[in-house]
Amino acid sequence: MNEEDKLILVINPGSTSTKIGVYKNESEILCKGIEHSAEELSKYSKMLEQFEMRRDAVLDCLEENDIDRGQLSIIVARGGTLPPIDAGAVYVNDEMIKVIKSGALAEHASNLAALIGKNIADPLGIPVIIYDGVSTDELSEIAKISGMEAITRDSLTHALNTKAVARKVAAENHTRYENVNYIIAHLGGGITISLHKKGKMIDIISDDEGPFSPERAGRVPCRRLIELCYSGKYDYNTMRKMLRGKGGLVSYLGTNNAVEVEKRIKAGDEEAKLIYQAMAYQIAKGIGELNVVAKGKIDEVIITGGIAHSRMMTDWIKDYVSFIAPITIVPGENELESLALGGLRVVRGEEKAREYK
């Protein structure tokens, strides 16, 4: 069988689900979101402990859908919170697996993808790659300076979706990603904003550096944060959860569901309105920061991710930032397809995957 006629398996674990896709060339053969209930996940104290359960979920899904693993040519996994990596395709090798298993990385479900992919691929003798991983680092030298010598700024963003969206919007505008300057706000359970200048993501606002999000606190006053850490009231894990998981909308309104928040606002809940408007305000402020980095030379501001479905939120943000550049809304995220297309470019030899070192 021609390599191109074989199948591509795509694995994207999220905080509450594992999404898997199977593609033949550009066509989607299978797309499944396997939900993991809060009860099921509560059995695990660390993300890495979920490996077997999530791998079995992927294998069961392939079997239930009569996908023959022998027909796979490559597996494409979402790249996790590794030390800084280049954009594009990188092979999952033993070194990468060692780094992930060390447990030293920021906890994120995406770290499981490479582990699951390698476990399935090795007996089949096929390659596994990650593509535009969360730790894709194209920051300019000046952007890495944090203000405290002991802390370097990490480039942790929704690189996969934002780069794919940027390529798509550029093509719609009859140009190329490499020719344009875009600010892209990804509004999901976590929110990141990034400045893409001529095909490189040269500065970012990560999920702990800017706007709060449905479940994350974003940038909070650091002196007050230190006081809370040492108050004796909270242990390390509780503090981590207050920043990620129980921050943002969850902290103020007890839900990470933006649709639910909007229902409350429409029913006259003034507190919900203030908090949700504050989220829009902080997102707009982040977009403004990156506009200054580009000295105002921005071709488009793009709003993407699940909350980009919301007219209420996008209208509030537009109200603040429409003076910067035209605004394009690209609701949702297309991470499975973006991973598959990256894998396809490697299979076709249009792009070379790099070794992970």
Ligand SMILES: Nc1ncnc2c1ncn2[C@@H]1O[C@H](COP(=O)(O)OP(=O)(O)O)[C@@H](O)[C@H]1O
């Ligand atoms: N139509 C909508 N209006 C407002 N918010 C929405 C809508 N659809 C989804 N969302 C919100 O988007 C967020 C999840 O976005 P998503 O990009 O799927 O995030 P993640 O991949 O991080 O889980 C949730 O807060 C969800 O409530």
Ligand SMILES: CCCC(=O)OP(=O)(O)O
């Ligand atoms: C840490 C930046 C990437 C991110 O937040 O991804 P999720 O929204 O999938 O958690």
